[in-house]
Amino acid sequence: MPEAVQNVSKERIKYIILGCGSTGYNVAEELVQENEDLIIVDRDEKRVEDLRDQKYEALVRDIRDPHLLDGLPVPEVAFILSNDKDANLAALRNVKNRYPATYVIARAVDPVSVDLLQEEGADIVLYPQEVVAKTAIHHIRKLHSSRLAMRLYDLLAEWEGTLGIVTHMNPDPDAISSAMALSMIARHASHGKLTCRILYEGNIGHQENRAFINLLEIKLERLTPQVLEECNYLALVDSSAPGANNELPKNTRVNIIVDHHKNGETPSAIADFIDIRPGVGATASIMTQYLMELDIPVNKTVATALLYGIRADTRDFKRNVTPQDLNYAAFLLPLTDSELLGKITSPSISQETLDILGTAVRNRRIKSGYLFSNVGYVRNRDALPQAADLLIQLEGVNTALVYGIGDQNIIISARNKDIRLHLGNVMAEAFGAIGEAGGHATMAASAIPLNYFTMVRDKEELLSLIIDPILKRFTTLVGLDGEGNDEV
Numbered sequence: 301m302p303e304a305v306q307n308v309s310k311e312r313i314k315y316i317i318l319g320c321g322s323t324g325y326n327v328a329e330e331l332v333q334e335n336e337d338l339i340i341v342d343r344d345e346k347r348v349e350d351l352r353d354q355k356y357e358a359l360v361r362d363i364r365d366p367h368l369l370d371g372l373p374v375p376e377v378a379f380i381l382s383n384d385k386d387a388n389l390a391a392l393r394n395v396k397n398r399y400p401a402t403y404v405i406a407r408a409v410d411p412v413s414v415d416l417l418q419e420e421g422a423d424i425v426l427y428p429q430e431v432v433a434k435t436a437i438h439h440i441r442k443l444h445s446s447r448l449a450m451r452l453y454d455l456l457a458e459w460e461g462t463l464g465i466v467t468h469m470n471p472d473p474d475a476i477s478s479a480m481a482l483s484m485i486a487r488h489a490s491h492g493k494l495t496c497r498i499l500y501e502g503n504i505g506h507q508e509n510r511a512f513i514n515l516l517e518i519k520l521e522r523l524t525p526q527v528l529e530e531c532n533y534l535a536l537v538d539s540s541a542p543g544a545n546n547e548l549p550k551n552t553r554v555n556i557i558v559d560h561h562k563n564g565e566t567p568s569a570i571a572d573f574i575d576i577r578p579g580v581g582a583t584a585s586i587m588t589q590y591l592m593e594l595d596i597p598v599n600k601t602v603a604t605a606l607l608y609g610i611r612a613d614t615r616d617f618k619r620n621v622t623p624q625d626l627n628y629a630a631f632l633l634p635l636t637d638s639e640l641l642g643k644i645t646s647p648s649i650s651q652e653t654l655d656i657l658g659t660a661v662r663n664r665r666i667k668s669g670y671l672f673s674n675v676g677y678v679r680n681r682d683a684l685p686q687a688a689d690l691l692i693q694l695e696g697v698n699t700a701l702v703y704g705i706g707d708q709n710i711i712i713s714a715r716n717k718d719i720r721l722h723l724g725n726v727m728a729e730a731f732g733a734i735g736e737a738g739g740h741a742t743m744a745a746s747a748i749p750l751n752y753f754t755m756v757r758d759k760e761e762l763l764s765l766i767i768d769p770i771l772k773r774f775t776t777l778v779g780l781d782g783e784g785n786d787e788v
Contacts, residue, residue, distance in 0.1 A: 363387050477606045
């Protein structure tokens with residue numbers, strides 16, 4: 301069969317496809333829509349004849365032939381797509397040896413050839429089975445999330461009265477912004493028949509959290525038995541079950557649970573709607589996805605709150621962040637008030653927080669890369685995670701535990717950068733039986749009730765008496781017991 305091709309006289313060409321089975325043909329179909337020059341090379345004479353009948357410029361050559369590119373224009377992009385591993389490797393070497401600047405997208409036929417093609421200089425290696433698997437997972441997750449969003453919307457559309465949206469103890473921007481988003485969805489779905497009240501317990505002590513609430517003029521209410529009685533429905537956001545980092549009785553009837561923390565509880569029997577996704581960086585990401593799926597217009601206040609909620613829980617996209625979190629942040633960014641966001645992230649620090657940070661630094665003890673620091677009695681428990689964030693940055697420290705005592709609980713905040721340790725799992729195993737504990741691989745917390753000791757006046761002395769046997773649960777699990785002396 302003659303090899304004459306119109307484009308051979310050209311010096312350069314946009315695309316060349318080497319090996320044109322079903323994959324190559326589908327790529328050609330996509331490329332031809334761009335009206336760019338394209339040459340197809342395949343050793344099957346009948347296939348080439350069929351391609352020419354469809355007005356493709358094609359020629360018969362073996363892509364393993366060292367003279368494969370003789371007489372052809374220089375390709376800007378080369379697709380090497382045969383189902384022959386050795387042929388693809390030979391074609392890749394031909395292209396890269398002759399035209400090093402050409403971009404090469406090569407097909408791997410098995411996991412071993414992925415590495416071989418990368419070593420030979422392929423710019424992109426496609427393994428079709430892997431591409432199909434990832435695409436299938438992506439689509440099923442999108443379908444699942446879309447159905448979840450519609451289920452939530454349909455549920456809210458049936459209700460009227462008052463929906464109490466309960467955040468976790470001492471709520472942070474992730475919990476608060478998620479409550480704001482759920483309130484927006486509820487109002488939209490019910491056409492105003494649902495009144496939403498955002499409820500919280502504990503304190504909001506972190507200076508950025510206070511600035512967040514004040515600048516966005518967010519209305520929060522204290523959770524009291526009377527308020528609970530006034531609510532026809534209850535939702536939990538950023539908390540996985542009644543009694544899990546909140547003071548709701550464990551048998552409380554909750555209608556909606558949305559969270560990104562996995563808890564030992566099994567809430568499926570006590571809620572109408574549950575969406576718990578431990579793989580997501582923030583509950584605000586889940587709520588943003590709902591708003592996107594439901595095509596609900598997001599106002600500037602809610603968009604700013606959600607973006608800050610994602611940023612805060614992922615520590616400015618540096619901790620427990622996923623590609624999905626980044627996608628949702630990108631959706632929110634043009635809708636936000638950048639000036640307000642700047643003010644929220646640059647608040648003044650309180651004297652109490654500064655004192656706790658100083659105490660944490662002074663009282664630090666380091667043993668084999670583990671840092672422990674006792675900050676004594678605390679009113680503002682939000683200062684503990686700030687202290688842990690500070691101390692984990694010390695040279696030689698892989699894991700930091702900062703602990704203090706309040707009126708009701710011993711509070712432990714922990715941070716970790718040791719990839720061998722899942723901090724949340726260890727904290728849950730160490731302290732879950734005597735209190736609430738858990739978190740992620742790099743950050744975790746625990747609250748251990750004082751029970752009969754709540755009436756003790758000297759809380760700092762009490763802490764010094766009981767903390768060692770409590771911490772021993774942790775040190776035993778991580779293998780610190782019996783090691784050398786503490787470092788300072």
